[in-house]
Amino acid sequence: MSFFSVDGLMMRFGGLTALDNVSFEVDRGMIFSIIGPNGSGKSTAFNCISGIYQPTAGKVSFEGEGISGRAPHHIARLGIARTFQNIELFNTETTIDNLMLGRHQHMRSGIWSGVTMVGRATKAAREEIRNRERVQWIIELLDLVHVRDRPVGELPYGTQKRVELARALAMEPKLLMVDEPSAGMNADERAEVAERMRELRAELDVTILLIEHHVQLAIGLADHVLALNFGKPIAQGTPEEIRQHPEVIKAYLGDG
Amino acid sequence: MALALVITYKTTEVPNFAQGDMAMVSAFIAYTFLTDFETGFIFAFGAALVFAFFLGVGFEGLLLRRMRKPTHLNLIIMTLGFALALFGFAGWKWGADQRQFPFPVSANEVIRFGGVSISTLSLATILIAGILMLLVFAFFRFTKLGVAMQATQQDPIAARINGVPARAVVGLTFGISSVIGTVAALLTAPLITLDPTLMWDALLKGFAAAVLGGLNTPVGAVLGGYLLGVIENLFGAYISVEFKSVVAFLIIVIVLWFRPSGLFGRHHERKV
Amino acid sequence: MTEPTRDHYQDIRLFTTKGSWIKLALLLVVLISLPLILPGYRIFTFNYMAVFVIVGLGMNVLVGDTGQVSLGHAGFLAIGAYTMVLLMTRLAVPFPVALVMAGFVSALFGFLLGLPALRLAGPYLAIATLGFGLAVTQIIAHSALFGGHMGLVVPDTTLGPFQLSGDVSKYYVIVGITFLLALGVRNLSATRVGRAFRAIRDSEIAAATMGVDVSYYKTLSFAVSAALTGIAGGLLALMTGFISPGVFTFTLSLMFLAMVVFGGLGSITGAVLGSIVMGYLNLEMDAFQEFPILGPALEGFSERFMSTVGLPNFGWVVTGALIVFTILIEPRGLYGLWIRALDIMKPSKSLDAELSQPRSGAD
Numbered sequence: 027m028s029f030f031s032v033d034g035l036m037m038r039f040g041g042l043t044a045l046d047n048v049s050f051e052v053d054r055g056m057i058f059s060i061i062g063p064n065g066s067g068k069s070t071a072f073n074c075i076s077g078i079y080q081p082t083a084g085k086v087s088f089e090g091e092g093i094s095g096r097a098p099h100h101i102a103r104l105g106i107a108r109t110f111q112n113i114e115l116f117n118t119e120t121t122i123d124n125l126m127l128g129r130h131q132h133m134r135s136g137i138w139s140g141v142t143m144v145g146r147a148t149k150a151a152r153e154e155i156r157n158r159e160r161v162q163w164i165i166e167l168l169d170l171v172h173v174r175d176r177p178v179g180e181l182p183y184g185t186q187k188r189v190e191l192a193r194a195l196a197m198e199p200k201l202l203m204v205d206e207p208s209a210g211m212n213a214d215e216r217a218e219v220a221e222r223m224r225e226l227r228a229e230l231d232v233t234i235l236l237i238e239h240h241v242q243l244a245i246g247l248a249d250h251v252l253a254l255n256f257g258k259p260i261a262q263g264t265p266e267e268i269r270q271h272p273e274v275i276k277a278y279l280g281d282g
Numbered sequence: 283m284a285l286a287l288v289i290t291y292k293t294t295e296v297p298n299f300a301q302g303d304m305a306m307v308s309a310f311i312a313y314t315f316l317t318d319f320e321t322g323f324i325f326a327f328g329a330a331l332v333f334a335f336f337l338g339v340g341f342e343g344l345l346l347r348r349m350r351k352p353t354h355l356n357l358i359i360m361t362l363g364f365a366l367a368l369f370g371f372a373g374w375k376w377g378a379d380q381r382q383f384p385f386p387v388s389a390n391e392v393i394r395f396g397g398v399s400i401s402t403l404s405l406a407t408i409l410i411a412g413i414l415m416l417l418v419f420a421f422f423r424f425t426k427l428g429v430a431m432q433a434t435q436q437d438p439i440a441a442r443i444n445g446v447p448a449r450a451v452v453g454l455t456f457g458i459s460s461v462i463g464t465v466a467a468l469l470t471a472p473l474i475t476l477d478p479t480l481m482w483d484a485l486l487k488g489f490a491a492a493v494l495g496g497l498n499t500p501v502g503a504v505l506g507g508y509l510l511g512v513i514e515n516l517f518g519a520y521i522s523v524e525f526k527s528v529v530a531f532l533i534i535v536i537v538l539w540f541r542p543s544g545l546f547g548r549h550h551e552r553k554v
Numbered sequence: 555m556t557e558p559t560r561d562h563y564q565d566i567r568l569f570t571t572k573g574s575w576i577k578l579a580l581l582l583v584v585l586i587s588l589p590l591i592l593p594g595y596r597i598f599t600f601n602y603m604a605v606f607v608i609v610g611l612g613m614n615v616l617v618g619d620t621g622q623v624s625l626g627h628a629g630f631l632a633i634g635a636y637t638m639v640l641l642m643t644r645l646a647v648p649f650p651v652a653l654v655m656a657g658f659v660s661a662l663f664g665f666l667l668g669l670p671a672l673r674l675a676g677p678y679l680a681i682a683t684l685g686f687g688l689a690v691t692q693i694i695a696h697s698a699l700f701g702g703h704m705g706l707v708v709p710d711t712t713l714g715p716f717q718l719s720g721d722v723s724k725y726y727v728i729v730g731i732t733f734l735l736a737l738g739v740r741n742l743s744a745t746r747v748g749r750a751f752r753a754i755r756d757s758e759i760a761a762a763t764m765g766v767d768v769s770y771y772k773t774l775s776f777a778v779s780a781a782l783t784g785i786a787g788g789l790l791a792l793m794t795g796f797i798s799p800g801v802f803t804f805t806l807s808l809m810f811l812a813m814v815v816f817g818g819l820g821s822i823t824g825a826v827l828g829s830i831v832m833g834y835l836n837l838e839m840d841a842f843q844e845f846p847i848l849g850p851a852l853e854g855f856s857e858r859f860m861s862t863v864g865l866p867n868f869g870w871v872v873t874g875a876l877i878v879f880t881i882l883i884e885p886r887g888l889y890g891l892w893i894r895a896l897d898i899m900k901p902s903k904s905l906d907a908e909l910s911q912p913r914s915g916a917d
Contacts, residue, residue, distance in 0.1 A: 102765035114760035131765030140745040297677030354676035367874025373867030531685030
């Protein structure tokens with residue numbers, strides 16, 4: 027039973043085929059990267075996996091369970107978290123509240139316990155405190171301490187990306203899907219991102235599925251790579267194999 | 283009414299909840315011309331339509347354009363606010379009494395077709411609605427301006443690059459739809475008496491019809507209007523008169539449940 | 555690098571500083587002693603405003619927090635009012651129970667309305683809720699069970715050993731309940747459910763990806779909002795002694811929307827403030843000419859340009875104008891103005907100091 031696998035994934039929007047027969051497998055503890063030029067279907071694949079799109083065909087399995095076609099919140103509950111390329115933060119909320127949303131599925135208080143939260147000892151209050159303590163280390167890890175109580179809408183882009191990542195981590199996922207973590211960054215920042223991914227994998231024992239437009243970064247970081255172009259898989263293998271693969275080179279150079 | 287709403291929505295994605303009351307005020311203007319100044323019908327109606335046009339353009343230019351965060355929710359609230367202010371204004375200026383609205387075509391004369399009788403007014407209304415629908419349809423399809431308006435809705439930036447004066451187009455849109463809305467008001471006023479609540483029912487039904495037909499197709503809107511009218515009256519005739527309006531509500535809900543874009547409309551997905 | 559241990563409870567507790575306790579105490583003192591100070595007819599005004607506050611809280615949950623729109627909340631008000639009155643008159647249900655039931659029945663309808671709302675967005679939802687509000691009043695008006703156009707009389711109510719007659723006794727009940735509900739809503743807002751609501755407003759997709767069952771929470775939001783409004787309806791019945799369909803108009807629904815917009819969407823304080831203002835406005839609309847200074851000026855103006863008999867409609871003009879100006883100038887409404895005022899008074903820490911870190915410029 028593989029940890030995570032995608033089999034024959036197809037996604038069509040009207041006349042446009044965004045994904046054409048994409049298949050790959052990810053083992054536990056791996057860093058797996060999907061690369062490809064803009065518009066090659068990487069984010070579409072993520073959206074299919076996380077349940078935002080219903081794939082036209084194909085199967086996605088996680089820990090032996092089929093998850094294709096399920097609603098996003100179900101998939102989240104199974105232990106899959108993701109970030110968004112264009113940052114989908116809760117802009118009016120503070121950093122800590124964004125992270126606490128990540129804790130949503132691990133918490134239980136509903137209407138009644140919420141309304142009657144009078145005093146430290148109540149169930150809702152204890153839950154809040156407990157979970158806030160739990161995410162504190164993420165805040166420290168990603169250097170967000172100084173913006174903990176600021177509304178994220180006001181934060182600079184780079185910080186927002188860290189909050190987005192922190193929020194996904196707050197879910198304590200088994201599989202972390204990161205969509206273009208290095209977008210808009212310079213070389214130094216990219217190196218940091220790569221280092222951070224490695225750290226996360228090591229300390230949290232989380233499997234990482236990465237979309238990365240920047241080929242060098244992906245190749246330097248990942249254990250295994252899948253290259254897409256126009257929705258079709260054009261190469262799959264170790265970073266070395268991919269780097270020298272003629273199709274990959276053509277796809278990137280050809281697109282400018 | 284549905285037509286007016288759809289024109290605005292299709293081009294600017296603004297559901298203009300103020301349309302009803304804008305038309306109502308214009309109708310009052312016509313009334314004032316007719317009674318206080320005792321001008322002829324054509325002049326009074328013409329004046330009302332001109333007023334309506336500028337009211338529409340003004341609303342858009344002065345208020346809507348200045349909005350900082352034109353989210354759907356905000357737009358709805360904004361137009362509602364304007365509607366409320368207009369409603370209050372009308373009530374304040376003209377009082378809430380109901381008045382008889384003089385009209386060239388009578389609501390009481392009746393023509394008979396086979397076993398069915400239609401009042402001349404209703405006939406005129408149906409005809410005018412049909413004509414307007416065709417005109418608008420042709421306008422959007424065939425004239426440069428109409429195509430420009432559609433382009434502005436689908437992709438404002440691309441439209442602007444291609445030389446479409448987006449702002450003017452938007453203003454114009456509101457002007458035109460305001461005029462059409464006023465036509466509706468002028469046709470409605472003789473049926474029921476003229477007072478500030480004149481267009482409430484029409485606004486709701488107009489939206490219902492527009493939604494039924496699809497909020498972004500003018501043809502759909504008018505067809506939706508006909509359809510809604512027929513269904514409502516059949517319901518009223520055969521089942522119960524009192525709950526006629528409830529039907530409008532139920533119909534919308536049911537249709538939207540199955541076809542969120544209305545019967546003829548098309549939906550645009552947002553990319554993530 | 556050690557940080558002082560953080561007391562996480564600080565985040566959610568209501569009274570963060572000693573100052574807050576004092577403010578609360580003061581507020582309570584004022585509220586309790588109000589009926590003793592003011593003349594009798596003023597109490598009615600406060601009762602009315604309190605009812606509006608409860609609706610405002612409800613509207614805030616739905617529109618402010620979750621980001622949905624409702625143009626039909628007068629319908630829930632009606633459902634709550636009629637449920638309570640019918641239970642009390644037909645089934646001799648005691649007042650407290652009837653009131654709670656009003657909330658539940660209303661919540662049920664809220665839930666039902668929330669279901670189609672899942673599929674509808676923006677203007678479609680607005681229309682649907684508008685239709686709902688109208689449908690409710692129509693059904694009530696046309697059926698004998700609900701007293702039709704004539705309405706129903708609210709029977710004498712007792713709460714335990716107390717006879718609730720006269721505005722003062724009603725005041726304590728109404729304002730007391732309002733206070734409790736405000737606390738409850740505030741608590742809800744600070745916990746998981748409230749966060750989920752706001753997440754839905756800010757980004758449905760992200761919320762779903764975080765494990766929030768969006769459909770469930772959207773309908774829940776409607777139910778909670780309806781429940782609050784239903785209770786307000788029951789209390790409205792209590793204080794006016796008589797209910798009829800003519801009260802629950804579309805313009806009332808608009809007013810409800812206006813007050814949370816004006817107060818500041820998403821802010822409980824804002825909703826409360828906005829409701830108080832609009833509630834007062836709604837009540838006093840027939841008596842504009844009696845305002846000091848402004849009244850006679852308005853009258854004079856009316857005589858020259860408008861009709862005097864239509865002066866009450868000025869209230870609608872004001873309401874509409876307030877909405878328009880709120881959206882244009884200060885989208886966060888009264889609450890936003892309040893924040894701005896605070897900002898001016900307090901010097902704020904420099905942003906740079908907070909953000910500068912010894913990093914390579916990743917920020």
